[in-house]
């Protein structure tokens with residue numbers, strides 16, 4: 001393709017303007033009225049932070065050094081999280097769509113319009129034609145409420161949440177292997193490990209404060225193995241880096257296990273006494289010699305052997321993974337293959353020995369525990385098990401027959417809207433237009449809805465398609481609990497009231513339930529009452545919070561579940577004494593052959609494509625794209641490409657490139673860097689519209705977890721234009737973009 005050098009204006013036209021954002025601003029030095037101990041609103045570490053409040057505004061922060069997880073430390077997102085509170089884009093009143101766009105509405109109008117529309121949709125098409133989508137950044141209380149509201153007030157089976165795009169492969173694998181879905185260890189165990197495997201986790205950018213635990217382990221003599229197709233920041237500090245070919249993760253795990261078995265670096269006694277099905281895994285691993293694994297994964301056989309040498313014989317070890325191995329059509333199989341390495345070593349359920357899932361969302365753990373998933377009831381109960389259904393039906397005081405059955409997952413709900421089977425939707429704190437793969441299809445689906453209502457604090461890209469938008473609440477405007485990635489339930493504090501006419505989310509849901517004729521089930525006066533009910537509903541379930549109270553959580557700086565009684569101190573470390581949560585107390589090995597991704601490279605699309613996160617942004621960017629100082633760090637998506645591949649395609653740093661997959665294309669500047677494999681390009685996914693990486697990604701789902709295959713598909717890359725002279729660096733690029741006018745709807 002012929003290329004040309006564009007003038008700056010044309011470059012901007014192609015690349016598009018930037019959304020409005022909060023300027024970086026100065027440090028507010030006023031004496032605060034109060035300093036409140038709470039938690040960061042972003043990732044699943046849930047760092048402790050003290051927020052400063054002045055005149056009912058959050059104006060800054062102080063470290064909370066006593067909170068044991070982060071001990072006062074915060075990452076770049078954490079130190080700026082307070083800035084969202086005063087953002088001019090904050091929704092201050094409900095909005096109703098009219099022929100010109102949105103108009104401000106009264107609560108009376110918004111609340112009357114919505115139940116009527118819900119009833120109309122359900123009367124015409126049936127109960128399940130109205131769906132609910134929740135979020136995993138919300139509190140445990142709201143997650144519980146979402147599930148109860150959907151099943152009792154809406155009477156729909158079709159409720160799911162955005163954690164379906166995030167942690168469900170790990171969750172399913174955890175239940176299959178261990179009988180329970182939680183990290184096995186508190187993070188305080190990480191520094192005690194002598195070998196650490198980090199697989200598919202860009203830890204330093206996505207879960208930054210946890211990096212400190214890994215470095216403390218290294219200071220104590222631990223050796224670190226990082227498995228990833230990119231040389232992420234944590235990979236640069238590893239003792240051994242294995243740059244696996246995209247979508248080949250389980251073959252690498254089998255190869256490492258092969259060497260462990262060959263050298264006797266497995267714990268036969270533990271395997272015999274505490275596990276099932278190792279024979280099947282032994283037979284499987286036999287086929288994956290280091291040479292065979294090298295052929296599939298691209299990792300040299302000698303390094304596969306080296307990984308086994310580091311991991312195999314040590315006394316203590318931890319294995320941590322995240323979306324890199326989970327965002328696949330075989331995400332569950334990948335996780336189970338790495339769990340096999342942990343079980344074979346016998347190093348689990350002891351200090352410094354175990355396993356954990358890195359949860360990306362603020363309440364990634366708690367958000368998946370209390371019943372807002374289509375297949376789950378409160379307490380982690382199974383919606384398909386008669387005894388579990390009866391327990392919850394009795395608890396809620398409804399006939400079991402009225403409790404909806406299992407419904408569709410998040411992506412399946414969007415597909416059902418596309419097919420015209422689901423006609424109405426209520427969503428809260430979920431931005432599917434940015435976060436679900438193949439966003440052009442998601443947009444077309446949203447346009448087909450007969451009625452769509454959103455609850456959110458900013459007008460997200462998805463909310464722009466709604467008929468009614470309810471102005472909801474930010475984390476600091478409400479109270480409740482969240483459960484961190486280590487299984488510690490912590491307390492969030494209410495600092496300031498919602499501004500203008502915005503309402504607390506839980507009150508909006510209760511009000512809607514009342515107007516749908518089910519108010520008697522939602523008589524809460526404060527979140528603590530929802531929490532008390534949630535804990536009672538969890539009693540005796542796989543996820544037992546029964547012994548927790550707000551007071552106990554606060555006094556202990558968090559309580560780990562299971563915590564079955566008021567006297568119980570909580571359970572920081574699971575599986576002590578080799579006791580797993582399957583009925584017979586044993587863990588299970590799982591033997592899955594490696595299989596290729598749903599879409600592999602070929603002559604037409606010869607390059608692997610993958611997406612992920614950058615440190616200054618969070619999920620679909622609804623919050624962080626509005627905080628200027630975070631945007632300054634990484635203002636717009638860039639296409640990471642290796643110099644070898646770039647050279648072959650005639651691409652130089654900051655040239656405009658077009659990336660095309662079978663689903664769409666996007667044009668953006670190239671970032672030529674050695675940190676990526678030469679057979680692959682990477683684009684972060686935090687932006688919307690023409691800047692959305694999810695225009696390209698594949699919606700193929702894992703058959704068990706129903707997670708989409710974000711991490712691998714096939715693309716081609718072409719140079720479109722030379723970078724203009726002004727754009728020679730990220731800062732130059734940002735200066736250029738900063739000249740564009742701010743616009744609320746700029747990215748659509």
Ligand code: SF4
Nearest residue numbers: 040043046047075078
């Ligand atoms: Fe917030 Fe996570 Fe950063 Fe901690 S590590 S400050 S919880 S984004």
